[in-house]
Amino acid sequence: MPERDLPMIDFLAEAGIEKDVTRAALDIDAVLQNWRRRYFKRELGHDALAALGLDKEMDLAQLDVLVAIWAPSNEFGPDAKQETMIATVAERLRIDPSRASRQVSEMIARGLARRDVSQQDGRRTIVTLTPRGEAIVQAARQFKYLVMGEFLSSWTAEEIATFMPLLERFSVWSENSAGIGPERFTAEIRQIIAEMNAVKAD
Numbered sequence: 001m002p003e004r005d006l007p008m009i010d011f012l013a014e015a016g017i018e019k020d021v022t023r024a025a026l027d028i029d030a031v032l033q034n035w036r037r038r039y040f041k042r043e044l045g046h047d048a049l050a051a052l053g054l055d056k057e058m059d060l061a062q063l064d065v066l067v068a069i070w071a072p073s074n075e076f077g078p079d080a081k082q083e084t085m086i087a088t089v090a091e092r093l094r095i096d097p098s099r100a101s102r103q104v105s106e107m108i109a110r111g112l113a114r115r116d117v118s119q120q121d122g123r124r125t126i127v128t129l130t131p132r133g134e135a136i137v138q139a140a141r142q143f144k145y146l147v148m149g150e151f152l153s154s155w156t157a158e159e160i161a162t163f164m165p166l167l168e169r170f171s172v173w174s175e176n177s178a179g180i181g182p183e184r185f186t187a188e189i190r191q192i193i194a195e196m197n198a199v200k201a202d
Contacts, residue, residue, distance in 0.1 A: 015188050028170075048143040054136065063140060065103045068092040069113055069127050070137045083118055083126045107133065 005026055012022045042060050049055040049063065067075070068089045082088065090100035104127055107113040112133035118124035129137065152160065 011188075015185060044144060044147060045140075047147075048140050051143060052136075052139050054140075058136075062103065062107065063136070064093055065089060065100070065107055066112060066129060066133050066137050067140070069104070069107075069129055070134060072141065083120060083124075084128065085124065085126055089127065112136065 008026070009019050009022045013019055045060045045063065046055070049058070049060065054063075069084050071084060071092065086101050086104050087097055089104055090097040093100065104113060108115065108127075111130055113127055113129050115125050116128050118126045155163075
């Protein structure tokens with residue numbers, strides 16, 4: 001363990017967190033930070049657009065809109081079964097509704113999506129993909145899962161069975177952490193602020 005991490009381990013030990021747990025947290029965070037940097041570069045997405053000859057036709061944000069309209073169930077769960085409106089696209093992508101509206105309108109103008117009348121409520125306008133839009137989504141997903149499938153092919157069934165539940169559990173830790181978090185460490189956070197503010201800028 002790097003020497004500069006030792007004060008962190010001691011600090012968390014005083015707060016009641018076992019040293020082995022802190023070491024694990026440091027290791028997990030290092031992996032996640034490196035993965036995040038690659039994720040935000042969207043390497044796989046850029047590779048897909050380039051390999052499919054779509055990189056001159058659209059960017060990843062536009063591909064995301066098409067995927068959100070099509071709504072694969074493995075990404076969006078039960079929500080994927082509902083009709084898609086612009087507000088639905090905004091919610092699925094966690095973007096502002098006005099931005100979603102602009103992007104959907106652009107996909108419509110380019111013949112990749114279209115407005116339809118809801119089958120559930122004739123007063124409501126929904127968004128669907130045109131055959132070309134759906135073909136692009138299908139191609140991008142096929143490319144992605146070819147790459148991911150190739151990578152996971154080197155894993156054993158036991159490794160995958162162990163990894164998936166743990167990944168799912170970790171991915172929602174901030175949502176299912178009742179009693180865990182800043183509220184529990186009020187005194188420690190006050191100490192952190194005091195020590196930080198005691199050091200003045202040059």
